[in-house]
Amino acid sequence: MSLYDTLGVSQDATQVEIKKAYRKLALQHHPDKVTDDSVREESEVRFKEITAAYEVLSDEEKRSKYDTYGDTADGPDFEDESFMNFFTQFNSGFGFNGGGGGGFPGAQPGDDRSDDVQVPLKVSMADCYNGKVFKFQSKRKIVCEKCEGSGWRRRSGGPPPQTNCKSCQGRGYKEQLRRVAPGMVAQQTVSCGMCHGKGKYVSKPTSEKNQCKKCRGQGMIEEAKPLTVSIPRGSRHGDRIVFEGEADQEVGKSKTGDLIFIVDEGTEPPEGVRLERRGYDLITNISISLAEAITGLDRTLTKTLDGRVLKLSTPAGKVISPGKIIKVEQEGWPLNSHATKFGDLYVLVDIVFPRDNWFAEKSDLLKIRNILPSEAANNDVKADPGNTEQVSDMKLVDQLPDYMGSNGDQYAHEGHASGAFPDDGTPQCAQQ
Incomplete structure (x- = not known):
């Protein structure tokens, strides 16, 4: 059907x-x-x-x-031996005969193991860094040991009654079509997933009199037990903690799947911690004055995820130029649970320049100019006193206009700004 x-x-x-x-x-x-x-x-x-x-x-x-x-x-991978086995299957009557009855009742049973259970576990950023132990009650379904999953009350008259599987009509297997090559299909026999290839299964008890008292005829009971989940130090989002054989059991399957906790790492750091994780490294930002950039820095940087306070100092005379990034080795994310190796911490520096007219006296400017080293001016233009104009009407801007980007057409803006040229670039006469 x-x-x-x-x-x-x-x-x-x-x-x-x-x-x-x-x-x-x-x-x-x-x-x-x-x-x-x-x-x-x-x-x-x-x-x-x-x-x-x-x-x-x-x-x-x-x-x-x-x-x-x-x-x-x-479909199968036609580059491996499964494709080569097609010829063996063909010659041995695998069912590749347009009329399709083929197949064999001795089909291999399906997976004799219950499904794994995956559980997301929310863990804060600090707990991932330091490690954490969670303790709680775990609940799962297990096969009732009193009735061995049948749901029937034990009787002296033999095993519980069985009924033919309606899905496979009691054969234990089904026949289906499967692609064996591009444009080619074959009929093959697969184990029935409803009865696990047995052709029969135990009927449910028809009355309370026949029901197992422990599981009330369900064949399964709920088991609760304490479970301890240890999050290793340095865990990251997506890491898995596996408890083998702790998933729900299934009647008719001799093996039990695994209970798998998947770390769902929080991104919000604790109060006072200004850190963001990037892989195994950490990153933070700091704003410093121009004086600190030139004369040296001695500043509290941030609290760490393990409760320490990082203080950053640079030696006198160490100049921090705009665009430079400070790298602090071994202050990043733990590389192993023993905390013997760490990634690095990168500090993005924003140098805050003084506002306009910050000085009290003009003589202050002269003092600074005399103190700071005087770099040679990059000016090879010879000034002609009779043809020199002093520029004083100016303002500072944050960035270039978009049309002046490195990939733009250097002439594209000129015509459009003035309206002198149409889209084809040819000059036009002004309308009178």
Whole structure:
């Protein structure tokens, strides 16, 4: 039965029709809506089939793959040995015969391990830097050990009754089409995910009398236990802390998936800390006066993420020029949990020049001019006293106009500014 048949729609059905059919069937077969215990098991299987069909047909990309190849799985890598095995499969009756009955009942079972569980864990910037231990109660579902997941009360009359899987008609496997080469498809046999390749599964208890008292017929119980999560020093956003075998268990699967905590690092530093992380380095900003840039710096910089206070001093005579960046080695992010190696701290310096007319007496300017070194003026233009004009009408601006950018046309602005030239660059006569 195709996915379209499962939802009761045609192959050219619109997304609106598919969604409408799914809602109707899901409401009809939802386990919580079925009160008759005799058909509850069948409704659960039907509900899973309806949901699986809708997940494929509601996604246009998956639907296109299903219409073309019969399933939504990606094709094999034709450069590895799986493509070479195609010829072996072909010769051994893999089912690559247009009529399609092929396949074999001994298909390999699916993954015998429950799914991993990923949990985002919010950790502050300071806790990522210093490390942190979280303790809390962990809850998960485990297979009831009293009934071994069957949901049935133990009886002397043998094992709990089983019913044929409705999804695979009791065979334990299904047949589906898979792409084996560009433009070529083959029918292959896959294990049924509903019954895990067994063809049967244990029916749910039909009455409270038959139910396991511990799990109330569910086959699963909730387990709560203390869990300690240690965030190593120097952790970063996206780091993973794995607890093997601590995910939810599943009936019929012998192995349990992992519980994985994923660090969600905060970006806001604590109060008084002016630091931003860039990889394994830290960055901060500081504004200093022109006098400090010339004569030397002795300034409290910032609090650190581990509670210290950094004080920055430069030797007398060490000039900090505009555009320079101060690098403080080994004051960045921890490179290992033992805190033996760190990244670096970069300090972006903003030199604040004095405002206009800052001096008290003009003689102050002369004193500074005499103290500061006098660099040779870069002026090779010979002045002609009879042809020299003094420029005094000036102002300071923060940047060049946009049209004077390095990639701009140096002539583009001239014509447009005056209106003398059209777009083709040819001169025009002024209108009278």
